[in-house]
Amino acid sequence: MQVSVVSAVVAAVNDLEPGMPAGGLADRVADELTRFVDQHAELLLSLSADLRPLAEVARAAVLDGGKRLRPTFAYWGWRSVLPADEPGTDALLRAAASLELLQACALVHDDLLDASDTRRGQPAAHVRFGAHHTDQGWPGEPGSFGSAGALLLGDLLLSWAEEMFADAAAGLPAAHAPGARREFDLMRTEVVAGQFLDVLAQRRGDYSADEAVAVIRLKTSKYTVARPLLLGAAAAGGDQRLRAELAAYGHAVGEAFQLRDDLLGVFGDPAETGKPAGDDLREGKRTLLVALAMAAATPDQRAVLRAGLGNRQLTEEGVTELRGLLTSTGARDAVERRIVERATEAAASLTDRLRPEARTALLELAEAAAHRRF
């Protein structure tokens, strides 16, 4: 697992918490997930020993790292309202951990859709299933077994996310559990909606900056930051005005986080990001960066961008040329400015309506999301 600035800040922020074990929230979440997945892997094997590959790839998809961002935001949403030793914190942490099962489903299905073969430096789920096919020497195409396995695994992880959430929610304060459930429900519909809009944007020829921002709003701002925060705050009984502050913060931080991700995907140092340089360009990833460059480009420049973006065979020189255009059109600077604006907006959203320790933690997280280098 790659240790990024965000992970380090998440860890540092959480280590400050009284009552957390060493390793903080990420370890607590990992413990909950390990217990759940072990139990369910056992259930699968009790149904049939042939389900072992499904159980094993499930374990890898859930337990191999990740920044645990969504549980972190859910926790600090809760802590915006309640002190660290509040009863119900255990249930909240389990509910927060269930968001990682949802995320594991999203990544497994995303990698399948995008035919992305690695995830966090490891083989993607469909690649693992394909390798199992090859190892077993089965007739037919390993790729199609890989796809089938990943499709089914994603479905399983989504079901498990809901099972774990529902079980945890039963331990939340009864008056507030329905509010947390509502955020959980919206989050699941919105992430699919965001993915669908993203797929649409990739299909259509050109797309506007507004369309790019709409995708970010659903796929990252709401899904990664705002809904988890609001879920935690709702579980804690946070009032409407507090939740409006958290929502504003979440949308701003989520956007800053995604825009930084987009810049790192094009201009980041592969030695730091762990991603081959130019991959986002070769994949034709639709970003605000690209939309702004398209809008500002001359017709000749636009032709170069169109020809290069999404071209899997793009050479190193081609990547360098596209990078040059993304810079010279002013798109890169515009995105950098937008990140600063969003980070500032995020910081300004939070008042002393929040508990001070939560406000401090959220400000640090906003800073890390906007300014990480990997």
Place this chain on the structure above:
Amino acid sequence: MQVSVVSAVVAAVNDLEPGMPAGGLADRVADELTRFVDQHAELLLSLSADLRPLAEVARAAVLDGGKRLRPTFAYWGWRSVLPADEPGTDALLRAAASLELLQACALVHDDLLDASDTRRGQPAAHVRFGAHHTDQGWPGEPGSFGSAGALLLGDLLLSWAEEMFADAAAGLPAAHAPGARREFDLMRTEVVAGQFLDVLAQRRGDYSADEAVAVIRLKTSKYTVARPLLLGAAAAGGDQRLRAELAAYGHAVGEAFQLRDDLLGVFGDPAETGKPAGDDLREGKRTLLVALAMAAATPDQRAVLRAGLGNRQLTEEGVTELRGLLTSTGARDAVERRIVERATEAAASLTDRLRPEARTALLELAEAAAHRRF
């Protein structure tokens, strides 16, 4: 929507119920689903007008027919314990309706996996999305947009199933709701497990009768009959012995239902089944019928079976030859005998521990499942 013997029996059985509107349970379930899907389609459109195709294909996937078998069994599980006018029946019917969202997900993802282009005589979801791509004149491959759309739609339907179930379960008797949730959770893990075993069976070369039966057990017996029945019975507070009877009935009826389906897929009259003759053979569907034929075949016959099964180009003569082998090896008769055994076993499982009207309804459903012609 095709009106089969099973649908007719389901309707007749449910029409007997006091308190049911005309059209019986199927109409109640359709009403609940329509309300839920309308509300959620509106939510999607409030996020972005571009989500219209997702909302429209969702509506088609959920509301275009189906036998509503799972809600029927869930209802009669409940009625095994409680009278028709019991408070909580509305909540149970909503929980039962949510199983159709789960089934809609399973069908959308199944059709994608199997590249089956029609479902209930209508275009499958991936075909509808592909057609949308073509209509819009987008660049690129309509098929890959179709796959992406169907993958995401299935995820959405699976989320919605759980959302609707959780909401309904809050209206069930509080002491019994966790038991119903447990059945719902097991059902979702088991159906994915069954699908995975089915995919495995299709990958491996030969497979045994035992393997075929293991797939039936998870994919049909538990998923279609036993878990819905047990969900209803648990929600009603049915005791352990009653639930054991229902489980035994469910496993037997589910197997009889699936074996009849397998026979109809090969020997059924296309004018009655609505499915082209020989399609199951051309798809290489792995069934107990085929496993038994393989085991009893001479080496020459086995070579003919292997060459023909799963051959999409198989001619009419080829189909006739395979049908002949499935009959002459004794496999067809063996499956017919097994259906009778299972139907008898199902009938024998039910005692006067059940309310008499539920016992009558379940006996009729068992008979219809085993002896339908389409």
